Amino acid sequence: GVEVGPQPQGVARADVLDKMRKIVKHGLDFVQLFNEGKEFPPCTIEVFKIMEKVDYPRNKNGEITAIIHPKLQDQDWQPLKNGDPVFLTLDGEVIPYQGNCTVYPTFINEAAYYEKKQAFVKTEKIKLTAKHLRLSVS
Numbered sequence: 528g529v530e531v532g533p534q535p536q537g538v539a540r541a542d543v544l545d546k547m548r549k550i551v552k553h554g555l556d557f558v559q560l561f562n563e564g565k566e567f568p569p570c571t572i573e574v575f576k577i578m579e580k581v582d583y584p585r586n587k588n589g590e591i592t593a594i595i596h597p598k599l600q601d602q603d604w605q606p607l608k609n610g611d612p613v614f615l616t617l618d619g620e621v622i623p624y625q626g627n628c629t630v631y632p633t634f635i636n637e638a639a640y641y642e643k644k645q646a647f648v649k650t651e652k653i654k655l656t657a658k659h660l661r662l663s664v665s
Contacts, residue, residue: 529554536639566661575604575631575650582644584614584622593622595636595646603633607649614646 531547534540561567584593593614599607606629607613614622624630632647634640 561660561662564662566659569657569659571654571656573652574655575633576653578630578649578651580643580645580648581613581632583646584616592616593620596621599632599635599647601635603635604631606630607632 529547529550531543531550534543583591586592593616596612596615598612607624607626608629609624609626611624612621613624616622626649628651630649631652633650634645635647637645640646
């Protein structure tokens with residue numbers, strides 16, 4: 528499957544549809560070249576590995592007491608460092624990120640995740656290495 532976004536639920540966006548088409552085309556091109564016997568050299572890519580889901584601050588009744596800070600909003604995949612603002616209470620208090628390493632938040636303030644008690648997901652950037660790849664004909 529391919530998920531391209533973010534975009535609001537029930538909204539069709541031309542830019543997101545174009546990105547999805549390009550990703551699917553690249554996938555199909557790879558399959559065709561692989562089936563034709565093309566050898567792909569080893570490569571290393573950066574990926575984002577999910578660390579944990581982060582909920583909104585809540586009171587004892589389970590009600591949300593803070594919103595995503597404006598400086599974090601729309602900053603998916605951007606580095607979040609210790610002390611950076613994460614939440615803003617209704618009283619105007621800033622709640623900073625407290626962590627011992629830089630993380631890369633994603634799915635920030637996604638409407639579909641409110642009911643799942645998820646304000647964003649913390650990810651870490653890692654490198655994956657793939658060995659060379661070639662169709663083995665028997």
